[in-house]
Amino acid sequence: MLIFNLPEYKKLAQEIARGKSEKIKRGGFEKRIFPNGESQLILKSKVAGENCAILGGISAPNELIDLLFLSDLLKKDGAKKVIAVVPYFSLSRQDKSEPDKSWGMKSLSNIFLSSKFDNIISLDLHNEYGRKMFKNKLVSIETVQLFADQIRKICLQDYCVIAPDEGAKARAGKLAELLRCRQFGYFKKVRTNNYTKHLKYHGDIEKIAVIYDDILDTGATLISAVKELRRLGFDEIYIFVTHGQFTGAKWKQLSKFGVKAIYATNSIPKKTTSKLIKELSAAGLIKKYLLSSPRK
Missing domain, CATH: 3.40.50.2020 (Rossmann fold)
Incomplete structure (x- = not known):
């Protein structure tokens, strides 16, 4: 070929x-x-x-x-x-x-x-x-196995797999299943033209949050989720996304709220040199x- x-x-x-x-x-x-x-x-x-x-x-x-x-x-x-x-x-x-x-x-x-x-x-x-x-x-x-393998490599302990909205529940649920992680949570939200507001978190609370979604665009949804998780008592937060668009500069605020790393595949050619982003190859x-x- x-x-x-x-x-x-x-x-x-x-x-x-x-x-x-x-x-x-x-x-x-x-x-x-x-x-x-x-x-x-x-x-x-x-x-x-x-x-x-x-x-x-x-x-x-x-x-x-x-x-x-x-x-x-x-x-x-x-x-x-x-x-x-x-x-x-x-x-x-x-x-x-x-x-x-x-x-x-x-x-x-x-x-x-x-x-x-x-x-x-x-x-x-x-x-x-x-x-x-x-x-x-x-x-x-599906790339979920790629992320499950990475989570095992970094040896996270006492973590909860979280979907940032209801649309990501099935995707995050597959990750939790692969990891044999019983701790799970998700957000219910409403979105307007000007902002994203998370209404309520449903699920378990642990020391570490593992957020899993398919797309990180501007980061608005994830920023709202991370703020709420910090308020609830999560100490460390890791984000795993398939497609990292990293549009604009708002997503950079994620590091201020306890996000240790953002793992994304190379589905979109990387245009940022931020040390926060860790690339996983889908080759x-x-x-x-x-x-x-x-x-x-």
């Missing part, structure tokens, strides 16, 4: 294809941008009869266009199968139809289903409803799926 990557995902692609005798090799292409702003992709690898994967994001419009152009180019040049590897599936929170608002996930499903991609893989999609829009072409790989999970997926 050949794996191609958009520029920001070079490091992750290198990890996936690491090893001299690996079954996954890196493919190459060049992007030419003309004076008028139009672009063209030029393939640098032979792909006839090969299974191919394209690793990248879809947050920026040009990223989505490049993914689509490259998938079409690979199929045109004879690739047997083309898989989109989109670790963080942008717009996954736009999974419901609302009057007068665009429906992000539905629009993306229409685009991908009409593309040359045979299937798409992502990490911890926001919810199952969004995945169903893709008619079984979208696979969501092994992606590689395992690519090598086990059907070849036809």
Whole structure:
């Protein structure tokens, strides 16, 4: 198999294809941008009869266009199968139809289903409803084992697994189950346009809090949760998230309220040098799926 990557995902692609005798090799292409702003992709690898994967994001419009152009180019040049590897599936929170608002996930499903991609893989999609829009072409790989292993490595004692809202209860529950941790808690909350307010914490209280969620965006939800946990008597707090967006600067306040570390996968290329953030590589999970997926 050949794996191609958009520029920001070079490091992750290198990890996936690491090893001299690996079954996954890196493919190459060049992007030419003309004076008028139009672009063209030029393939640098032979792909006839090969299974191919394209690793990248879809947050920026040009990223989505490049993914689509490259998938079409690979199929045109004879690739047997083309898989989109989109670790963080942008717009996954736009999974419901609302009057007068665009429906992000539905629009993306229409685009991908009409593309040359045979299937798409992502990490911890926001919810199952969004995945169903893709008619079984979208696979969501769970990362919970990655975090469970890390928690065991840092040897935490007397901790409680906590979901920052009701939507994260199932996800956090899986982590607690893997860790055989009986101490569990969650928040009930209401969200407005200007702030997030946690109404009440439900669950156990221990010395250490392990908060688990899929996305850390601005950090507003987590800041509210952490403040309340400190008030309730938790001494140390660790945050584990699949997708660390780290938008703006508000999330940096987390260190002021007893957060010892934020563990996030490399699903989104890291853009901050904060020592608070500890990166966990999802390369092994992606590689395992690519090598086990059907070849036809």
